[in-house]
Amino acid sequence: MYDFGGQVVLVTGAASGIGRATAERFHSEGASVVLADRNLEGVQSVAQELGGDRTHCLEFDAIDRDSCIGMVRSAVEHFGKLDVLCNIAGIAGGWRLEDMPPEDWHRMIDINLNSLFHITQAAIPALVESRGNVVNMSSASGKQGQPYGTCYCASKAGVIGFSKAVAAEFASRGVRSNAICPGGVKTPIYDNYTFPDNAEMDLIDRMRSLPGFGEAEVSDITAMILFLASDEARFITGVAFEVDGGQLNL
Amino acid sequence: MSSSPPQAGKAAYDFNGVHVLVTGGTAGIGLATATLFAKSGARVTITGTREDAERYPEQDLSPFEYRQLVLTDREQITAFCSSIDDLDVLVNNAGGTGGTETPYSFEESVQVNLNAVWQLCQGLLPQLQASQLPPGASIVNIASEMSLFASPWFPGYGAAKAGVVQLTKTLAAQHGASGLRCNAVLPGSIPTKMTHQFAEDPDIHEAVCQRTPQRRWGEPAEIGSAVLFLASAEASFVNGHTLVVDGGYSITDA
Ligand SMILES: NC(=O)c1ccc[n+]([C@@H]2O[C@H](COP(=O)([O-])OP(=O)(O)OC[C@H]3O[C@@H](n4cnc5c(N)ncnc54)[C@H](OP(=O)(O)O)[C@@H]3O)[C@@H](O)[C@H]2O)c1
Ligand SMILES: NC(=O)c1ccc[n+]([C@@H]2O[C@H](COP(=O)([O-])OP(=O)(O)OC[C@H]3O[C@@H](n4cnc5c(N)ncnc54)[C@H](O)[C@@H]3O)[C@@H](O)[C@H]2O)c1
Numbered sequence: 001m002y003d004f005g006g007q008v009v010l011v012t013g014a015a016s017g018i019g020r021a022t023a024e025r026f027h028s029e030g031a032s033v034v035l036a037d038r039n040l041e042g043v044q045s046v047a048q049e050l051g052g053d054r055t056h057c058l059e060f061d062a063i064d065r066d067s068c069i070g071m072v073r074s075a076v077e078h079f080g081k082l083d084v085l086c087n088i089a090g091i092a093g094g095w096r097l098e099d100m101p102p103e104d105w106h107r108m109i110d111i112n113l114n115s116l117f118h119i120t121q122a123a124i125p126a127l128v129e130s131r132g133n134v135v136n137m138s139s140a141s142g143k144q145g146q147p148y149g150t151c152y153c154a155s156k157a158g159v160i161g162f163s164k165a166v167a168a169e170f171a172s173r174g175v176r177s178n179a180i181c182p183g184g185v186k187t188p189i190y191d192n193y194t195f196p197d198n199a200e201m202d203l204i205d206r207m208r209s210l211p212g213f214g215e216a217e218v219s220d221i222t223a224m225i226l227f228l229a230s231d232e233a234r235f236i237t238g239v240a241f242e243v244d245g246g247q248l249n250l
Numbered sequence: 251m252s253s254s255p256p257q258a259g260k261a262a263y264d265f266n267g268v269h270v271l272v273t274g275g276t277a278g279i280g281l282a283t284a285t286l287f288a289k290s291g292a293r294v295t296i297t298g299t300r301e302d303a304e305r306y307p308e309q310d311l312s313p314f315e316y317r318q319l320v321l322t323d324r325e326q327i328t329a330f331c332s333s334i335d336d337l338d339v340l341v342n343n344a345g346g347t348g349g350t351e352t353p354y355s356f357e358e359s360v361q362v363n364l365n366a367v368w369q370l371c372q373g374l375l376p377q378l379q380a381s382q383l384p385p386g387a388s389i390v391n392i393a394s395e396m397s398l399f400a401s402p403w404f405p406g407y408g409a410a411k412a413g414v415v416q417l418t419k420t421l422a423a424q425h426g427a428s429g430l431r432c433n434a435v436l437p438g439s440i441p442t443k444m445t446h447q448f449a450e451d452p453d454i455h456e457a458v459c460q461r462t463p464q465r466r467w468g469e470p471a472e473i474g475s476a477v478l479f480l481a482s483a484e485a486s487f488v489n490g491h492t493l494v495v496d497g498g499y500s501i502t503d504a
Contacts, residue, residue, distance in 0.1 A: 171463030
């Protein structure tokens with residue numbers, strides 16, 4: 001449906017779920033794709049399924065600044081440029097505020113938010129050069145409060161703020177930056193989401209009973225990412241696009 | 251499966267067999283949107299305020315079916331809705347601030363930009379609900395930057411366009427379960443008939459560029475691109491969203 005031929009797309013979190021589907025869709029629309037993840041075997045098997053052509057796999061850990069920067073450098077070096085950066089790698093989980101260990105707080109903020117700083121900072125010269133764009137994975141949780149989600153919500157709200165600020169700072173240099181806010185999508189992150197013991201399940205059930213919650217397909221999310229990354233969206237920058245079937249409206 | 255090959259970075263949608271109604275399709279954003287739909291294979295009906303298409307000698311409206319529809323005339327809207335046999339996509343684009351010399355009163359502005367939109371959505375609901383379009387039928391409403399910001403020159407327009415965003419969410423919630431989606435596109439500054447006196451004033455033109463992070467006005471087709479995406483199967487899970495297409499103008503506020 002699109003022609004991303006000749007474009008280079010870097011997808012983090014490409015071993016699983018939304019990141020994997022994003023890498024696959026860009027590849028099927030002609031792009032060269034760098035698949036980066038903590039799980040190297042995972043991205044290698046995705047690349048293998050894609051036939052190996054126009055793919056490059058990189059291992060990195062989003063928790064570590066040097067690893068993020070090194071990953072971006074190798075990515076840009078491999079295909080010689082970068083047109084689209086998709087920051088998708090992330091983790092989720094719920095804690096009671098009273099019980100949340102600071103180590104877990106820092107770990108999630110490092111992976112979900114701070115890594116965007118490291119990766120985008122390293123990638124921005126290449127993106128300015130190509131007049132490229134960034135798509136960042138936020139969440140409906142970045143716009144609404146969720147019980148036991150103090151850290152996840154804060155990290156994903158941070159993604160929206162970061163994304164808008166990059167849009168404001170780089171629009172005049174031709175780089176666009178947008179965020180996506182999915183409601184629940186049935187991927188490993190969703191299936192493995194843990195709530196604390198003795199959680200007040202009626203609070204959670206209220207959230208989960210909102211129309212559309214958990215009904216999104218990964219293809220619904222990747223469709224949005226490709227649209228925002230494409231020239232169809234050349235006048236769109238700084239948005240936080242909801243893909244939730246309407247859940248945030250109620 | 252698309253009616254024309256994609257261009258670099260562009261989408262090639264397939265709207266063959268789809269009936270699209272674009273209100274206010276005789277100029278500006280509406281015409282650009284109608285043109286993109288037609289090029290993607292859709293059957294497109296447009297409306298304008300004049301009696302027939304021949305009265306728009308300045309435009310080539312031949313790719314479309316033309317219907318007169320004046321949004322200050324409630325009875326005409328009712329009759330119009332019952333005259334439409336089938337519909338898959340409704341684009342509520344007609345609207346504006348009224349002429350430069352004679353801007354709409356508050357009441358007229360709310361009638362044209364909000365009440366009429368509600369009336370069209372309600373009146374065309376049976377046709378939209380009967381649509382066999384695989385991802386479901388959809389409504390796309392054109393909001394405005396004035397949905398978000400104060401509108402000192404056109405208070406009625408601002409109030410009505412803010413209402414359109416809220417109405418969009420409400421329709422999304424009401425009809426989501428039946429598969430009908432409703433979204434809005436919120437355009438930044440686009441040079442059209444409606445805005446020409448601003449676009450042609452060098453000071454205002456420059457002020458808009460300065461305030462817009464992308465440093466330019468948008469093009470009608472850039473709004474059309476967003477409408478097509480929202481109406482397409484690609485956006486089959488997008489419902490109740492207001493998609494801002496403004497080169498970053500509202501980043502600091504929205
Ligand atoms: N241009 C912008 O910067 C901008 C920004 C935000 C939102 N918008 C919105 O985008 C939409 C399209 O505007 P545009 O900029 O493309 O303006 P435009 O070029 O002036 O086109 C307006 C269209 O609406 C029709 N229309 C106007 N008043 C009407 C009425 N009372 N009843 C029925 N039809 C009527 C016009 O029909 P005739 O040709 O017969 O007059 C024309 O087809 C409007 O809803 C506007 O509020 C525009
Ligand atoms: N699934 C949902 O319901 C949902 C909803 C909203 C937002 N999101 C967001 O979408 C993104 C992708 O989630 P998903 O559903 O595909 O989950 P997923 O668990 O299937 O995929 C996450 C990927 O990120 C990688 N990753 C995790 N930590 C990493 C690290 N430290 N360094 C490098 N890679 C790391 C994992 O290896 C995995 O491949 C996440 O940012 C998530 O927060 C998901």
